Amino acid sequence: MDKDLLLKQFKEYQNRMAAFRFAMFQIRWDASTIAPSKSAAYRNKMMGVLVGDNMAQQRDPKNLDMLEKVSQMEDIDPLDKISAEKFLKAIRKFEKVPREEMVARQQNTAMATRVWEEAKKKNDFAMFAPYLAKNIEHNKKSAEYRGYEGHPYNTLLDDYEEGMTIERYDAFFGLLKEELVPFAKKVHTEGRPIDDSDLYKFYPKAKQREFLDYLAGAVRYDLDRGLISESAHPFTSGASLNDVRVTARYLENYLPASIFLGLHEMGHAMHSQQGDPAHEGKNLGGAGMGIGESQSRFYENYIGRSRAFWQRHFYKLQNIFPEQLKNHDPDSFYRMANRSKPGLIRLDADELTYPSHIMVRYELEREIMSGDVDVNKLPTMWNDKIEEYLGVRPTTDTEGILQDTHWSGGSFGYFPTYALGTAYGAQFYYALLKDIDVEREIANDRMEVINAWLQEKIHRHGGLLTPDELMIGATGSSFDPKNYVRFLIEKYTEIYF
């Protein structure tokens, strides 16, 4: 077949896949934000049809052959070549997993998620246990079918962050356990106490929303190409550079939730909005979950929880909530916003205790994937580890092992990227410091300078570089978790001692 015809077919394929993703983006966004409660059955049926058609197109031998040929062409647009390779790679990833196994797995996770929701409400781990056991089984089978190097968990870890292995995560969490866990305990027992009770006053939702709009301006999240909506679990979703949306969650008796989860999602959104337009619709993906999380955490923690940020923006917040925050100034608000306290819930954790929550999940997943863990013992194993690293112990499974949705959705290997990404963020932060006076730029409301650096070093590369390549390109060296430990110890020493 001649080259022009092949490329024409490839473009059609690319467009068809992009249009499918676009439709799914719209459907899922709607379902997670505003769809009527009883609309689910018809939507699920229609999504099933769309997914089925798309799968058939992906597995069509004619298409596979076409992708194969395009991926081997030499004198074409390099982005098209990479695009064809990425299509092939995604299809081949699960090629060795039998179709029945894929279907059985999908059916179990759909059911497991529903059961988990109820189990969490009722604090009834026993009803969830058989579904969790099946999800674990499917993950183990998947690793066996697909193959692995060294350890079956490695295949899953690599899915979420290319190049990551048990060895690398062990080293990472080992350092945190050695240095950060004892430091956090010292902060909690010996640090000067911080009274953050003013954050628990009544903060009306509409006013919180007003401040989120202001924050979008502060970080330069472009609302002509974005949108702030509302959902139970905040998330970011995008169709193109010109349509990247976030959702927020408002707690009227706890101000930080909307602010910091908002900045977190806006960080994800900036990552997408600052991407390269040339990549659009080409299935080039992103650099991985860890790199993704490094950007959301960058805006949330390294920018949003910094002293300079509140020097610049506190008085605006106080204008919106004059009564609630009348006794505060930028410095006292900064301290309140960074108060550290060991807790049971990952999503409510502060910057210092957050990695311990992830460590617990990583260690449990590691054991699960290593051998024959009795699912019924997992709640106790969970509680023991939380107590060991955080000094508090869950009294219910709702506040323990049932708190997160990931395992019900069949995701193992995902959790560790949360801590990894946060740690990446510290390394990016120190690299940024070498080029830019970060505190001065933040205090002078010049976020575009910082954004430009992130765009140049990270955002514009999209899925073209591996996490390692990206890290070396941006910071001059491979990932080193010492940056993260250093950042947290310096920051919290200054606040607490």
Added chain:
Amino acid sequence: MDKDLLLKQFKEYQNRMAAFRFAMFQIRWDASTIAPSKSAAYRNKMMGVLVGDNMAQQRDPKNLDMLEKVSQMEDIDPLDKISAEKFLKAIRKFEKVPREEMVARQQNTAMATRVWEEAKKKNDFAMFAPYLAKNIEHNKKSAEYRGYEGHPYNTLLDDYEEGMTIERYDAFFGLLKEELVPFAKKVHTEGRPIDDSDLYKFYPKAKQREFLDYLAGAVRYDLDRGLISESAHPFTSGASLNDVRVTARYLENYLPASIFLGLHEMGHAMHSQQGDPAHEGKNLGGAGMGIGESQSRFYENYIGRSRAFWQRHFYKLQNIFPEQLKNHDPDSFYRMANRSKPGLIRLDADELTYPSHIMVRYELEREIMSGDVDVNKLPTMWNDKIEEYLGVRPTTDTEGILQDTHWSGGSFGYFPTYALGTAYGAQFYYALLKDIDVEREIANDRMEVINAWLQEKIHRHGGLLTPDELMIGATGSSFDPKNYVRFLIEKYTEIYF
């Protein structure tokens, strides 16, 4: 090919078409309500891909052959047989129109709509004229390609309401011109004046929204299977019986806009929510634009603008707006809500003057489709007719010929269904009166009784009956516009004399 295989292919085709419609519903709903301003380009590109793929599937000779065979099977589910017939009919409708002509037409309407928006803003008909001329040309060509009986306009009229012709519309509008136009003039000159200035006070949007939620309950519009959103031009859109959404528009200095446009859209929504679940996803369509409009008008006018409705619901409204409505009671509010005054804008017209706006459009379309009307003379022709029927004359084209989007979108033959549907509503109303004490049921908050009647006579039939069949089945006789004239004359005589 054996029957089972054919039916299997047919089901797949049906599902694929339904999934396409579902995706388009989600995309368009999003675009009309919340999508970021700069998201249009990528969305349009993706929609183009989806539409192109869908068109290819529809025109695939293998699919046409399959539909042909299924439509001729005798011993299958009758709904599947009708479904296959409807698919074929829709494809064949434009079969004789060359593809280049279809594409050229679509491109011109897309462009024309954008130009119209600007022309309306700038009150500059001249910039819109060439696009309007092309849209007219495409409609004329389409009627020639497709063929017509008696008059090319008949083909377009039938598109929007099956069975309608120039002869029938001439008779309908002729009666309105003879009886309603002079009666309305008498109301405006000799009727007791109604002071409705209290409707123009400040009515905060959030409070109007609160009342709309209440109204949804009042008419039994199920919000577990629906949603009230916001958009510049209110509309109703649905994916299934369990997901039928409306949008509202709030004017903070004019209360009736959200209430009556809201009830109008909820009427459309009830029509869909009360459909037959067995029809879902089968492409059976609806009975036509006129029947559709008869149901929205039913809830807006025959229920919502009735005295009984405000006897029941006024005090709730007054609870929400105690200051603004302190000088009113159900009766005075009823009179204000039905005040008639000749105006220039169709969408703001009251029940009595509304049909005159449609008459103007119908007569112009009739002339346009009959011969060689000079497009540049249309604004003056418009203004002359408005003055003749309403006694007021537009001083700008923005308030004249440029006010509506329909012609920019290439729709000719659509407008008359608005008046027709409203008139249908009156005939349904008198039929309902024979079975049910409507005023008492409304006053006793028993809308479910009325809804059940509408469901039985109209809603459940979906697209299975023609408008004529539906009208005869529900009311015992063919459409007779005298019901409409009688209703309006009796109602407004009681209010004004």
